[in-house]
Amino acid sequence: SAVISQKPSRDICQRGTSLTIQCQVDSQVTMMFWYRQQPGQSLTLIATANQGSEATYESGFVIDKFPISRPNLTFSTLTVSNMSPEDSSIYLCSVVASEYSYNEQFFGPGTRLTVL
Amino acid sequence: GENVEQHPSTLSVQEGDSAVIKCTYSDSASNYFPWYKQELGKRPQLIIDIRSNVGEKKDQRIAVTLNKTAKHFSLHITETQPEDSAVYFCAASKGGSYIPTFGRGTSLIVHP
Numbered sequence: 001s002a003v004i005s006q007k008p009s010r011d012i013c014q015r016g017t018s019l020t021i022q023c024q025v026d027s028q029v030t031m032m033f034w035y036r037q038q039p040g041q042s043l044t045l046i047a048t049a050n051q052g053s054e055a056t057y058e059s060g061f062v063i064d065k066f067p068i069s070r071p072n073l074t075f076s077t078l079t080v081s082n083m084s085p086e087d088s089s090i091y092l093c094s095v096v097a098s099e100y101s102y103n104e105q106f107f108g109p110g111t112r113l114t115v116l
Numbered sequence: 117g118e119n120v121e122q123h124p125s126t127l128s129v130q131e132g133d134s135a136v137i138k139c140t141y142s143d144s145a146s147n148y149f150p151w152y153k154q155e156l157g158k159r160p161q162l163i164i165d166i167r168s169n170v171g172e173k174k175d176q177r178i179a180v181t182l183n184k185t186a187k188h189f190s191l192h193i194t195e196t197q198p199e200d201s202a203v204y205f206c207a208a209s210k211g212g213s214y215i216p217t218f219g220r221g222t223s224l225i226v227h228p
Binding site: 031033042043048092104105106108109110 | 150158159160161162165205215216218219220221
């Protein structure tokens, strides 16, 4: 299976600031995604991180608020900009690797963000 | 787009009992149905999946069934153990699209 690490694992931030979350995979992967999971809730897809091009955002999420980079096939960042308490959540990186089982999705350990 | 409904939202059983979680999907083109287990404070992990060319798949104490005509699939856990306590998510996706649509999750509590 793909080994995924995220940094930071958790952070407490002030309103109005920004936080960049890093996702590193131990092998090249076809697709990378960013999810948000609020306490007790399901997984909400924020965007697909595209290597070498702009990310594809889901309805309700915009690039100005959640800029995403993916400079290569093993690394991506998600920035949560101009944070408010409503952004408090767990942010998860996820990958699908073509060399593994068809469509099998792996998740990173998550970044627990608290905005004061 | 795809819509996945999952029931129940909470399921409480005694150790040794069976547990069943049900999901329905809306898009008949969906052909891949994974189930994820998420323990408290941990990441979701794939526990079993099924593709639309089969009706049932088993792996030790867990099994998944699929009814394409009715567009529903279910997770069955037999001889439940306290370590089965977790949130379980079902999902559905279409061929060619790697992005599944997740259900809202079922919190399974197994009482010793």
